[in-house]
Amino acid sequence: MSALAPVLEALTILIAEDSAADRLLLASIIRRQGHQVLTVSNGAEAIEVFARERPQLVLMDALMPVMDGFEAARQIKQLAGEALVPIIFLTSLRESEALAQCLDAGGDDFLPKPYNPLILAAKINAMDRLRRLQATVLQQRDLIARHHEHLMHEQRAAKAVFDKVAHSGCINAAPNIRYLQSPYALFNGDLLLAAYTPSGDMHVLLGDFTGHGLPAAIGAMPLAEVFYGMTAKGYGLTQTLREMNAKLKRILPVDMFCCATLLCLSAQRRAVEVWSGGMPEGYVHEIATGRRTPLMSRHLPLGVLSAEAFDDSTEVWPMALGDRVFLLSDGVLDTADANDQLFGAERLQQVFAANREPDRLFEDIEQALAAFRGQARDDVSMVEITLQAGQPLRAAEPMYADSGQSCPLDWSGSFEFRAQTLRTYNPLPYLLQLLLEIHG
Structure with a gap:
């Protein structure tokens, strides 16, 4: 007993052997271990006992009556499913082809006759380690x-809330907006927001947070809150930009x-009034002439600079009715093919140059990306906004709403803003x- 390999754990071992003498010898050796x-x-009995007792290891004679060990091994492996039940073939076969047949039938090892107790103990322990x-x-x-399923469930719930907040504006209702968003992960690190001001102008934000997935999307909630809240109240781009920058600077990590x-x-x-920080070039497309004016990025991204250092200066470009503004995230340009070549700005310019129908620009870009056979490395976003006449005046939703039954009928209010205030405050x-909080 002392010469045998130490037992890791007592196992239940099935011996399938048609020779009574060999069965007795093997059983004696294994019990001593x-x-x-x-x-x-025989093999048929081996399958029946395995299905009933579920032993952890099988010693299988290759040649037996009723059913040989090869077929029995195949059926036992099927019964075991994903669990590893090692099968060691007991064989007097010496030809390579016959030994290979043992392994092909599902055997994990073989032991030649006559049996060596030390080798048998070592093989049992080795198979037990594999099983464990x-x-x-x-x-x-x-x-x-x-x-993973728990995480995905939480992310799906969070995404449902995120989508309702991020898309609570007019992005899906405005007839003059076309957009494409293809997130790299469940959450989209790109953010597309659109809302009307009380005077009927339209504010549109295309943002691209660092990275992708949940970490990239987590900053979108406060950004959307500032964007929609200040747009509804009639604030201009500069005030809205300053608030968004200050909020992101305060809550986002430094990277x-x-x-x-x-x-x-x-x-x-x-x-169109434009502010761009860190984004790829957008374009103003003049339908009458076909000319495209690039909208250059002239600022650092939001959340980088302090309030004192932040530059809120904007550029204003004339537009005729029917002209379009096209914006995209760098996920479009950074799409790579099998040779690690990027789609790049030059190929995008070629698509623009070849386009003859502005209504098909999105389809042309999608076809070019498909023909490029690229693999996205980041969130992909594109948006096109057409300047249309007759935008309705949109009153912002009241901050507090009730049934509307208790409306003031006769009221007045007065405010005094002195010169010192008006120099710094709108x-x-x-x-x-x-006024918007008062029903009726």
Whole structure:
């Protein structure tokens, strides 16, 4: 006993051997090693006992009556499923082809006759280590799968809230907006927001947070809150930009920021006001002439600079009715092919140059990306906004709403803003919001 390899754990071992003498010898050796033994005389009995008793290891004679060991091994492996039940073939075969047949049938090892107790003990221990390893792998896989499903469930719930907040404006309702968003992960690190001001202008924000997935999307909630809240109150781009920058600077970690382009399209003024920080070039497309004016990024991204250092200066470009503004995130340009070549700005310019129908620009870009056979490395976003006449005046939603039954019928209010205040403060959004909170 002392010369045998130490037993890791007592196993239940099935011996399938048609020779009664060999069964008795093997059972004696294995019991002396500390294991429990089940014995059968043919392959059919081996399958029946395995299905009933579920032993952890099988010693299988290759040549037996009724059903040979090869077929029995195949059926036992099917019954075992994902669990590893090692099968050691007991064989007097010496030809390589016959030994290979043992392994092809599902055997994990073979032991030649006559049996050597030391070799048998070592092989049992080796197979037991493999069995334990397989069980650990399956257990960890199932644990990871449960954790993954739990995480995905939480992310899906968070995404539902995120989508409602991020898309609470007019992005899906405005007839003059076309957009494409293809997130790299469940959450989109690119943010596309659009809303009307009380005067009927349209504010549009395309943002691209550092990275992708949940970490990149987490900053979108406060950014959307500032964008929609200040747009509804009538604030202009500069005040909105300053608030968004200050908020992101305060809440984001130092290695996160948001590249962004913020637009104000005004049909009344026939112009677009633009601020861009860290984004790829956008374009103003003049339909009458076909000319495209690039909208250059001239600022650092949001959330990088302090309030004192932040530059809120904007550019204003004239637009005629029917002209379009095209914006994109760098996920379009950074799409790579199998040779690690990027789609790049030059190929995008070629698509623009070849386009003859502005209504098909999106389809042309998508076809070019498909023909490029690229693999996205980041969130992909594109948006096109057409300047249309007759945008309705949109009153912002009141901050507090009730049934509307208790409306003031006769009221007045007065405010005094002195010169020192007016030099640094625009009172119009504040007064407008006060009026909007009054029903009727």
